[in-house]
Amino acid sequence: MLFSSGSKSTVGLDIGASSIKLVKLDHTKAGFSVAAIGVRELPPEAIVADEIRDREAVIFNIQSLIDQTDPRIKNVVMAVSGHGVMTDRFTIDKKTGSEAEQAILFETEQRAPFDVDDVSLDYHIIKVEEEINKMDILLVAARKEFLQTQLDLVEDCGLRPVIVDDDSLAIYNAYEYNYEIDPTKTTALVNIGYDVTNITYILDGHYHSTRDVSAGTRDIYNAVQKEFRLNPELTNKAIKGEMNDSIDQDMLKATIITATDELLSGVELAFSYFKSQSKTEAVDWIVLSGGGSLTPYLPELLQSKLNVPLEIANPLRRVDYDPELFQYLQPEKIAPLLTVSIGLAMRKVR
Secondary structure (H helix, E strand, C coil), X not given: CXXXXXXXXXXXXXXXXXXXXEEEEEEECCEEEEEEEEEEECCCCCEECCEECCHHHHHHHHHHHHHXXXXXXXXXXXXXXXXXXXXXXXXXXXXXHHHHHHHHHHHHHHHCCCCHHHEEEEEEEEEEEHHHCEEEEEEEEEEHHHHHHHHHHHHCCCCEEEEEEEHHHHHHHHHHHHCCCCCCCCEEEEEECCCCEEEEEEXXXXXXEEEEECCCCHHHHHHHHHHHCCCHHHHHHHCCCCCCCCCCHHHHHHHHHHHCHHHHHHHHHHHHHHHXXXXXXXXXXXXXXCHHHHCCCHHHHXXXXXXXXXXECCCCCCCECCXXXXXXXXXXXXXXXXXXXXXXXXXXXX
16 A cells, blocks of 8 residues: 555564564575564553554564564554445456556445545456456455554654555465465364454465454453463463463363354354355365464364464465574564565565
């Protein structure tokens, strides 16, 4: 949506409800190389359901993360998602220039849940079918007020947002670069965040659509904290599987099963809706990312509920990096959490 003069490296800044993730990628002839990386936890109530409730805490943690990774960073690629953002896909007659823009604007007016005068629009032509003179359009619309709030936050950190992307598109970018997309398989990229779960579908080898589920790992956090009477730091460790020897695992599993009912049901409903809308018989493969992919027992629960083969995403699969950049973090364990920030950092900035 927003562009500026660029450089040979790009910084992806992912401001989530539970943590802030930053990845700086050098763009090389061979591909991408990690130049800086960092993760910083946020207080549990700093951001809730897209609402920034403790702005000072968020700004402090973003600035601290910049200082920790690379104080020279100024330009960042950021993402927006949630109720203030709409993504949609539709087909129109093949057009170019102003005719195409007018047709897309007309379609947006029919589909958008908010007044088009109050939104910032961007679109991408997914594919053109010459034989039937049609083209598939991916539309992204963000409420101007919501978008400005996010921009103001980042700018007040002393940073300059040079591109604003959508979470789901960043996830797709990271997957497309690191994996071979099989056009014969229907793949669901499921990114389980703290408050929202993004599901991005790939059909016939192309991006198809995105659907959000208003549930994530916050219910798990609250349930584990209450059951085991843990402070925020220890609760975060527990839901990352870092307290296997300190708490009863059978009780932890039972607590997680109870706390994920809404999330699992929401994802199941989203799959059913997708299959109905796309006239697809089944989803063949799930690639899981986000904090939920690191939560004990959750991947197995999701696979069992949906009866679909599942793997944990590795957005560093084809990205060069020095393991020492991760310091005390294990790359293979932290990588799924970085999917959005890596996808953002893969964007070319003009």
